[in-house]
Amino acid sequence: MAKKSLPTAPFLTVASAPHLHCGASIKGMMSTILLALLPAVIGAVYWYGMDAMRVMALSIATAVIVEALCSRIMEKEVRVDDFHAVVTGLLFAFILPAGAEWWLVVSGSAATMILGKMLWGNFGGAPISAIAVGWAFCTVSWPVYMNVDATMLNTTLVNPLSQLKYFGIDSIVDASMYNYFIGDQLGALGAVQVGALLLGGLILLARRVITWEIPVATIAAVLVVGGIYYAIDPELYANPLFHLFTGSTMLAIFFLLTDFTSTPNTRGGKIVFGLMAGFLIILIRTYGQYADGVLFAVLLANMITPLCDMIKPKPFGAR
């Protein structure tokens, strides 16, 4: 009698609180990052043509396949459908010269995936930026093939960082910041699409995939430290805006330094981390052996991430 009064009991799902969710997912975040990278992809194809397309496609394909294989070997769930491998592969392609040899792209992308991500478990384990790992691997192993000036001989574009390094400040005095901004400079195929990357970074900020602390702190550090050098001797050191608009700086600010796993989580930590990275970028460019030291700055800044994570607010109610 009692049971008849209720409809036949449905088979309910039992879940743990909270039962609401904001809807964010890893796949969604990665899709947003891909969307944010799209302007730079278009810029790269515009400036470097199908060469750039070739490198990007090869790098992405390698990254996805390597991740799937590694997951299989490690007997883990294959999660390539979250697009993280696509993002990593694309970002790795961004720091290669458009004329990179196919084996360089494949081995670099594979090293990025294996050394930078899968060796640390799965997505979420890596203490250093995978792209910086792959870049360091390739740059140390095949410096000539990674050198944009050596591999891009058939282009009319000029690498401002090499100019500054080898020909001094005079060679870049009449350079236009606007040209740099639209990508009219020689460099890694995606990293020099400064305006496009800035647009992508703003998309990420607007969609709240990344927070403002790291980009703002890094830009501030680049401008302040670069400004100090510029103030000391404008005849010897470049304008701080020059550092912001050349090489991989913009890529690092919005896409590499804001990598989730290898950067601090707390607000204070993020700010210190960003300041450190910006400081290192200028320092390596000024005194280092590499013309564009941004990726090393990323690697080194990742080293202090655990220290930055110690900067945290007092918990609620703590004296």
Add this chain to the structure above:
Amino acid sequence: MNKNIFILTHGDTGAFETGTVPFEVRIPLNGHGKKSVKKKAEVYPGLLVADHENAKSGDMHSGITGIVTEVTDTHITIKAQELAAPAEGEDPKPTGVEPVALASLEDAELQAALKGLGVDVRPLIKRCDLLIVNALNPEPGISYAESMLVHAKSTINAGLDMLKRLSPAARTVVALPTASTATFDGSDIAFINPQYPNSLDELLVANITGKESMKGVNVVDLHALYNLGAVAESGMPLTHTVVCVEGKNIVAPIGTPVGALLKEASIEVADGDTVIVGGPMRGEATGDLNKGIGKNTNALFVMPAGSTEPISDHACFSCGACIEHCPSRIQPNMISRYVEFNELDFCRQENIGACMECGLCTYYCPARRPMLQFIRLGKHKIALEESQVTACALQVEE
């Protein structure tokens, strides 16, 4: 990502609906030792059905007329039906209970009388200097608070007067949502931004006193105050309570099955849906539509199947979304990892105790990790460990 779902005011001040009498009630018991009724006993509204041996935990009473069909340790089931007319020559059977005159009672007697009427006295008499009435809707989606302040004003006032008699507090503050026009004689008023998680007791206290400590402060929520007011006003046992069923506020007998209430609000439940007893942020999902609501049940929600991503076992990838939104300023990402690997000392180091279990970390987690569950598990394990340590220490002393 709709931010407005965290706003706790709904502008709804309509009267409560009175639910139809359910065909049966399942009165939930919580350690009530002595059952005053046996199977097949005839009961009527207000009749004592179970007694709690603790002097401060409320007794349970029947809310409907009917026959007891089941008595277990966890609940008493009463089937609603008209009682048979008394046989000839017998005295007419009682159909209700006499109200208790609470006005003339003092201290211990008053507490005993309230316990007998079904009120849990312990949370009301906590030693404190400041008493705060939390008049905000506790969670997003729950909408009884504003209606209660307007149309159940007399009940609330009766409850507040009774609360002042019970509580040793020197000062009373009523925390209202901003722009509320409610007034209370003899109590201060504080306006709180009606946005979740500001309705949590800890944040409310911090907001009002400026100190992040619950020491010397007692917080009573509006739902409990309404229950107390209903008893204080009538002197009758607590048999009904307000439940917000998906935004519809229904006064229902305690023990009404969840399924009956959902039917009342014309909500269909299908296979795979999640039925939540309590708010959507902190409530518990139930697998049984026959489960009866308790005195403290303030809301029921149904999440249709597929409306949210299921919880996953994905590893944390340190995006920091939980840290960004945590009102306790702790690191839920680290704590959940430590709990996963049973590193309780690290949990303490990360101040797991400061967590106020608002559920925002899980709400924002893109990897859909069950953070709140991990934190609750960690707290439970720590409590267990500490109780074992105490037990060992006591043995050594002997």
